[in-house]
Amino acid sequence: MKSLSKIDYLFPKEVIVSVTSRCNLRCRMCDIWKSKKKELTTEIWKRFIDDISAVGVKTIVFSGGEPLLRQDIFELIAYSREKKLNVCLTSNGTLIDNDIADKLLSSGIGVVNISLEGPSEVHNYLRGGGSFEKAVAALEKLRQRGIETTVATVVSRYNYRYLKEVIKFADIYGATTVKFQPFSNLFLEDKTKRDKFFLLPQQCEYLAEIIESVIYISQKRGISTNPPSYLRKMPLYFRKGIRFSKGCKALFYSCPVDSEGNVFPCWMLARKDMLIGNIAQDRFEKLWGSNLHKEIKRKIFSYGCPGCMMSCYDEIFDNRHHNSAKIRKLLGISFYQRKLHNLARMLKSFIYFSILRIRFYTRAKLTFRNKLKRVFTHLKNRKVRINIKIEKKEAERLVKEIEKAKRVLKQYLEES
């Protein structure tokens, strides 16, 4: 945990801001528009932009809902540019006409990220009639004005066959990057809907094949996508889900803020008990690195996070990004030294743990084969995370019951 404490005070590289929860589309895989959250005023956002630029944040991503529904979005973009932040805007593209494209250009936007789910039938089915044509037109208009565009795709059961087509569209309409992200029920109100969008095991095998060709085509056409290791993990995610037993780097690199101004450690943990604070009430530098934030981070690191494959954090899948020069410099060790250090630490804990277990089981008189078997099953089981839902009162009652049962057994031991 030494390294963790060293980078604890680092401010994030990127801030993702959901400026509104309103949206003009009613997509099948997203219920954000239902939440009807309050919105902050322009002044508060401006103060926030001041704050983050002061602490050295590099990028701000305006997201939503549909951020273009906010009247003052161009003002915010221009203000961020003034503060020398890279600005990215995530939109569905349906509102971008010539007028808005001009405004975006004059505000000094860096990148516009347009969502594209596949060919027109699929896109229109998932996002509503006519949305594909508008999104493609938006890409075209932005290209004409020389604004960099990227394409974002949520991979689900409906569109996993058409990932290659998305790359082709991106190439035709001049987008530089395609970001794929597997479906997550994060933005769904009814979490049981998840099964509708998740791929079946047979389809996962097919997805694995498609991904290989996606990697090939993207390299051939010169379009950058997520790191290959990230893409190749996608079938696994659909089959079993991905869990990080020790949290993830996204906790240090990026910071999500919702439309009400609440700051969370990451989008997956955007819930009440993980709330770090509100930017309308506190300054950013106070929230980030506060004791509450540190405690939340430690909690996540010690118990693991629910695990996700949000494409904004895909860097963690690629080790080259993982050990950035800045961190190396901060830690004062070279890349290979750090690698060695990690390996040694892993080995140490593994050996220590095994010896502890073996010593424990040697006390119990078992055969050697059984002892080894136990050690390995224990090591295997250690990775399984169990999510249980239980109320606090009930849990306390159960603990009492268990303690009582243990007392009975211990009494038996003493008597015999």
Added chain:
Amino acid sequence: MNKSCLKKFEENLAYHFSEKLNYPFAMPHWIYISLSHRCTYNCQMCGVVKILQGYELPFKIVKDTFDTIAHWRWDCVITLTGGEPFLREDIFKIIEYGVKKKLKIEVISNGALINKGVAEKIIKSGLRNIAISLDGAREETHDHIREKGAFKKAVRALQYLSAAKKQFGRGPQISVWTTIMKENVAELFDIIELVRDIGVECLVYHPVIVAQDDMQNTSPDAPFWVRGDNIRVLKEQIDKIVDYRDKYGLVAFLHDPYLWIKYFENTLTKDDWKCNPFVFINIGPDGEIRSCGSSFGNIKDIGLDACLTTSLADVARAKMKQCTRPCLQTCWARPEADYLDEIVNTFIKDLNQELLPEERKRIVVREALMLLDKYEKLIKNRLSLS
């Protein structure tokens, strides 16, 4: 004692905490697989034939399911049922595969298709139990409920089976299942006398359920429901059966037989009989896992393992927990795993009965403590997170 007391303790703990923490620590003990809903009869109290017509569970899916179950290494009993399972041409192939995987397989049949050759095949197949349904001690009763000639066929099947078992000297347990209903309530005890002479080794009674799909919908107005004077008759019959069981065995009770009276009087409550939603699953011929009318998921789509942890399964289990009218079927309950005190007491009792050196017993108790620790740690972790 077949199972070691520690294994039993571990299983009971798993069932107990599965129910309390809503997470499948325990795998289901009873797994019913309806291979198809085709049947030779159209019995009056059974509507299975009319639902899911045309669906057959493919052999490949059954095979995959068996593989998964074998991988669990859990004490499971797989019951092949239907419709009439012997209408499936590949039934012996399925049994053979299950036996190869060292699973405990049972078959429930009406006996209509069991001739001498089939009986010999069954005896040789390595089944654990073959159950034949017999709903009356007299021909008229059984034939009235099922179909003309059904009684003779069932009795003949039992005779063939016991003859074959005698011939080979080994084979599955031959048992008879009787559904308690208005028509046969006066003959319950007579069935014992009938099957005893044939050579049946086990007799199981279970009360009739009215709605096949939704077991909570047991209406007292339903036909076949035992009511009025018949309840007195049922009580007399139970007295006789219990008396016989105490002296000679043969009858196996899955629960206190006097609960049947409460069941038919509609006074049976949750306190008398509690369902544990983690004990049983029923796989339909379409591959859907259903319980009490709600679905867990389809094994054709996502496989058995994944079905047990779907959000649908959580919803279905929550519904079963809220059930106010238990149905007293053979499947749902695990009364020995309801209370932690009882689990521990049973464990100590079993341990005392086992012929083990004192030192070994202490080790077993320590392992039991470790198991408890595991659950305690889990709950405490959860508490500290929230």
